[in-house]
Amino acid sequence: MIHLNQPNKTQLDALINHRQPDWQQQHNQEKSYKEQRHRFMLKRLRLQTLIMLLAGVTIIAYFLWTNPYPEGKMQALKIGFIVEIFILICGILCKTSIGYRFPDLIFLSLCWSVTCAVQIDIALIFNNLEPRIGLWSLMFLTQATIMPVLWRMHLISQVGTIICYLLLFTIYRPILEYPINFYIEQGLYLFWTCAICVISVFLYEQLKKQEFKASKELEIAQQQSEKLLLNIFPEVIAEQLKQQHTTIANSFHEVTVLFADIVGFTELSSRISPAILVELLNKIFCLFDELAERHGVEKIKTIGDAYMAVAGLPNYHDDHAIAIANMALDMQNALTQFNQSNNQYFRIRIGISTGPVVAGVIGLKKFAYDLWGDTVNTASRMESHGIAGSIQVCQTTYALLQDKYLLEERGMIQVKGKGEMMTYLLKGNRGEGNRQ
Incomplete structure (x- = not known):
């Protein structure tokens, strides 16, 4: 009678050296993609910090030049200095273990240091609550361009800015300078700016995921082909x-x-x-x-x-x-x-x-x-x-x-x-x- 032990691994398994299950390969790819995205975020956060510092200097210089009153100049300089210090702190944190562990928080901090912090400072110093929609849109577009990843963080930063302004508006109940139609028009522009930024980041990230997956699959296929070749021929041949x-x-x-x-x-x-x-x-x-x-x-x-x-x-x-x-x-x-x-x-x-x-x-x-x-x-x-x-x-x-x-x-x-x-x-x- 013929008695066989537990079946051997198949020849194909031997050739490709224990191919991982599909779910495990997908898990490894997701992990690799997140690690790559994490490194990408840290690099882009440092770049964004540098650009924001330079942009802040130009905006402060503009207000100092256009404001005819010494008191106004000092107040504009105070607001600009506070914002620049906040941005500089975020930039320093990017190079520390805190920045490495919590890049999402630095992302939100950079955004709100320009949108929320500026809005709060102007409200406290000038008692002015006009929505700084132009500044908000510039910030949202900057982040979507420089850091087109984590669309949820972009959405949170936008919603957080709006909530901050609505809270200030509820507390101070100011009289707005322009008719309501003006604010509706500005709000419509802001809405589509935010929507386009979030959608573009979402689509870009999906594209990058697909490219990363395709490159990994190609790399795995090349490795398997290499192993297959080495099982058929001597390495030199x-x-x-x-x-x-x-x-x-x-x-x-x-x-x-x-x-x-x-x-x-x-x-x-x-x-x-x-x-x-x-x-x-x-x-x-x-x-x-x-x-x-x-x-x-x-x-x-x-x-x-x-x-x-x-x-x-x-x-x-x-x-x-x-x-x-x-x-x-x-x-x-x-x-x-x-x-x-x-x-x-x-x-x-x-x-x-x-x-x-x-x-x-x-x-x-x-x-x-x-x-x-x-x-x-x-x-x-x-x-x-x-x-x-x-x-x-x-x-x-x-x-x-x-x-x-x-x-x-x-x-x-x-x-x-x-x-x-x-x-x-x-x-x-x-x-x-x-x-x-």
Whole structure:
């Protein structure tokens, strides 16, 4: 009976490295957007503070120039000084931890320091309650232009200004200088100024959210494509593919190639369902993939139930034969453990050969990184002419491994397309004894 453990993660999950759920991605994007908007607000608040200070200086200078009375000049200077000090305090707070934590409050403070504070000061000093609609509109337009985020804060600042004036009007009950139609007209202009500011900020922020989301989705897609590319090609080859459109082909003087075939798997395919068969094969090859990564070996491809890997390319290292030998021995052990866990009796036949190869990328739509040369053919023959449950190596590989590994001479065998060849069976590491 075939017994399967809990299903492995799918190949796609492995390729894109555990893709986050949609709700979590959306939460992360919202958090990232708010952080970006927070930094944007602090920068723009500092800019707005500087502009308001400069604008205040020009307005104070105008009133000093146009007011013919010394007392009036002093009172105008007093109001301007109070407002400028208030704006300067807001600007200083922008650079502190308070400003970093409460930028919304500084935003409202900057607005009301010009609209409400000026209105209150004029009422107290001059006993004048004419609505300063021109000044209010300038303030609202300035904030909507310089800081087109947080439309609710814009609305609150506008409503707060109107409420402040209505409270002053209720307390003082002044006699207005102009007919009621004048104030209705000014109020209509103010209403549409406020409405346009809030709507424009709302639309701008929605657009920025969409742009931010699109850029994040593009970034995630690029990261996933990068991971996908790195799972298909070695990192060096992936970089070459991104940077050049010419044929990628390289010669390597000496590498070690491994072919492995699961004995009995083809026969099993006639007795079990395709889904279970593929799941078994996937679990086995996932184990081999982990071993390849651990030993610094490049997986080249799988062909049915055969597995091909190479050490020593694309980045050359002189212990390529050792890396392949260690991987081959670990593949035997991994399959033994797999059989015990899944109530199976698979055996693996492995062939290894060392020598020169040519490696490159072929294909038009479905690219593949592959190897060519006599070394590849010899490794394939070492596997196909090998013994089930054994690792067969050629004479060249034997010469590189004989000092560190236990190898048994198999003798001369007839190899298709090669004639007679001396072969050896890799039994284990000398330091560990026989690993089988």
